[in-house]
Amino acid sequence: APAIVWFRRDLRLADLPTLLAARDRSTQALAVFVLDDALLRPSGTPRTTFLTGCLRALDTDLGGRLLVVRGDPAEAIPRIAHAIDADSVHISADHGPYGMRRDDAVESALAASSVPIIRTGSPYAVSPGRISTKAGTPYKVFTSYRRGWLEHGWHSPAATTADTLAWLDPDALSPSNTHRRLADLPPRVGLAELPHPGDHTDGPTLPPAGEAAALRRWRTFRDERLTGYDTHRDRPDKDATTGLSPYLKFGCIHPRTVLHDLRDSPGSAASVLRSELAWRDFYADVLFHRPDTARRNYNVRFDAMRYDAGLDAEAAFDAWRGGRTGYPIVDAGMRQLLGQGWMHNRVRMITASFLTKDLHLPWWRGARHFMTHLVDGDLASNQHGWQWTAGCGTDAAPYFRVFNPITQGERFDPDGDYVRRWVPELRHIGGKAVHRPWARGADESLFSADNPAYPPPIVDHAEERVVALARFGELR
Numbered sequence: 001a002p003a004i005v006w007f008r009r010d011l012r013l014a015d016l017p018t019l020l021a022a023r024d025r026s027t028q029a030l031a032v033f034v035l036d037d038a039l040l041r042p043s044g045t046p047r048t049t050f051l052t053g054c055l056r057a058l059d060t061d062l063g064g065r066l067l068v069v070r071g072d073p074a075e076a077i078p079r080i081a082h083a084i085d086a087d088s089v090h091i092s093a094d095h096g097p098y099g100m101r102r103d104d105a106v107e108s109a110l111a112a113s114s115v116p117i118i119r120t121g122s123p124y125a126v127s128p129g130r131i132s133t134k135a136g137t138p139y140k141v142f143t144s145y146r147r148g149w150l151e152h153g154w155h156s157p158a159a160t161t162a163d164t165l166a167w168l169d170p171d172a173l174s175p176s177n178t179h180r181r182l183a184d185l186p187p188r189v190g191l192a193e194l195p196h197p198g199d200h201t202d203g204p205t206l207p208p209a210g211e212a213a214a215l216r217r218w219r220t221f222r223d224e225r226l227t228g229y230d231t232h233r234d235r236p237d238k239d240a241t242t243g244l245s246p247y248l249k250f251g252c253i254h255p256r257t258v259l260h261d262l263r264d265s266p267g268s269a270a271s272v273l274r275s276e277l278a279w280r281d282f283y284a285d286v287l288f289h290r291p292d293t294a295r296r297n298y299n300v301r302f303d304a305m306r307y308d309a310g311l312d313a314e315a316a317f318d319a320w321r322g323g324r325t326g327y328p329i330v331d332a333g334m335r336q337l338l339g340q341g342w343m344h345n346r347v348r349m350i351t352a353s354f355l356t357k358d359l360h361l362p363w364w365r366g367a368r369h370f371m372t373h374l375v376d377g378d379l380a381s382n383q384h385g386w387q388w389t390a391g392c393g394t395d396a397a398p399y400f401r402v403f404n405p406i407t408q409g410e411r412f413d414p415d416g417d418y419v420r421r422w423v424p425e426l427r428h429i430g431g432k433a434v435h436r437p438w439a440r441g442a443d444e445s446l447f448s449a450d451n452p453a454y455p456p457p458i459v460d461h462a463e464e465r466v467v468a469l470a471r472f473g474e475l476r
């Protein structure tokens with residue numbers, strides 16, 4: 001009997017243990033993807049568009065044999081299993097709060113017809129829940145997690161060969177297969193019906209989707225830019241990071257593949273990149289143990305935090321969202337988010353700090369905005385990246401570390417190129433002076449016919465820093 005290989009966050013064919021597990025058990029298999037509205041609804045156009053691009057690429061790599069359906073997986077998967085008389089359903093494990101509930105629901109529904117769901121691997125180098133402190137408790141601090149993570153290590157990439165792919169049965173849906181009740185299949189969604197990257201001419205410019213694009217991106221980075229990653233990764237004006245986050249999000253490449261390629265690189269660049277991948281696993285582990293932290297403070301002391309509210313707060317949120325705060329690096333970042341569905345990590349920290357500590361607005365509002373617009377939007381990394389910055393997260397680092405948007409800009413965008421790229425109103429200001437446009441002489445007005453006015457700062461950073469620290473003090 002055939003197996004079902006249910007693709008979710010593993011939209012690739014190389015290094016995919018699920019495929020090997022299915023082949024060991026079954027004589028043929030059907031590749032399936034379920035478009036689940038519960039996941040699509042909060043995801044926003046950039047991520048949905050990128051996802052459909054990845055599905056198209058996977059379908060092409062499978063010779064047009066990917067069955068895409070729409071609906072609740074707890075209904076769709078058992079229905080497909082029934083229609084093709086499947087003997088098992090293979091997945092790579094999901095450890096997110098929604099994914100675990102969904103998979104349990106699918107498992108119970110399949111149990112009625114005694115079809116097992118078989119979990120092999122996960123989207124992480126070290127799966128959530130796999131390692132713990134010596135006392136057997138979940139890690140709370142990144143540096144000790146990373147030590148445990150490095151000690152634990154990871155598998156080598158799984159060798160998916162051409163004959164494994166040939167085995168993904170071209171005839172699984174063939175009407176000549178007499179056991180099958182193909183009329184009972186849920187309606188197939190044609191990939192042509194889904195949004196196409198080119199459909200949104202005024203939307204963000206997204207990276208090319210799919211496994212081949214991911215591997216190309218990684219190999220080019222590895223060969224041309226890995227050296228220098230450790231020194232330049234904080235510079236938003238340079239293309240100095242891997243750009244792999246959207247591909248890792250949808251599993252077009254597995255972190256294991258990257259870690260395997262780094263194994264022979266002794267340098268500090270490789271070691272820093274390994275650490276970044278450890279952050280990704282760490283946050284997934286934290287969310288696995290504390291699923292409530294998708295919405296709530298990791299550090300519950302922050303439940304008493306006072307936030308601003310009312311019309312002024314809403315106007316401030318709008319200014320932040322639209323990249324019109326009058327702080328150039330903040331505005332550049334917020335506009336990069338809208339323009340590319342992506343933002344440089346350093347600038348994610350600066351903009352998040354600005355929302356929570358200069359505008360005194362709750363981190364989850366900013367996190368929601370990011371999740372709508374990020375092509376790499378990932379619940380664990382995003383919510384915990386926000387909480388880390390807001391001071392209520394896993395970091396032992398104190399809340400009183402308030403990012404200064406001006407000095408951060410001068411330090412990490414030292415020539416001002418990043419700001420000038422995203423804030424055209426400031427293009428006439430050369431060098432790093434662009435980070436303090438208001439400091440220019442009165443005769444050099446920002447306001448001219450071909451330069452729409454750039455707003456003055458909506459708040460005074462020095463004053464708001466004091467307010468943020470006072471509110472933090474109230475929590476003790």
Ligand code: FAD
Nearest residue numbers: 241242243244245276279280345348377378381382385386
């Ligand atoms: P690189 O520097 O090339 O890093 C390689 C990979 O390591 C990344 O692709 C990512 O998978 C992982 N990584 C790097 N830094 C982090 C980190 N701080 N936390 C977790 N993983 C990391 N990352 C997401 O993938 N999705 C998100 O939704 C997300 N939201 C964030 C929100 C905030 C407020 C902050 C501060 C960070 C967030 N990050 C998120 C982490 C980080 O900003 C991005 O992973 C990184 O910018 C992606 O670019 P890159 O692939 O070029 O990174």
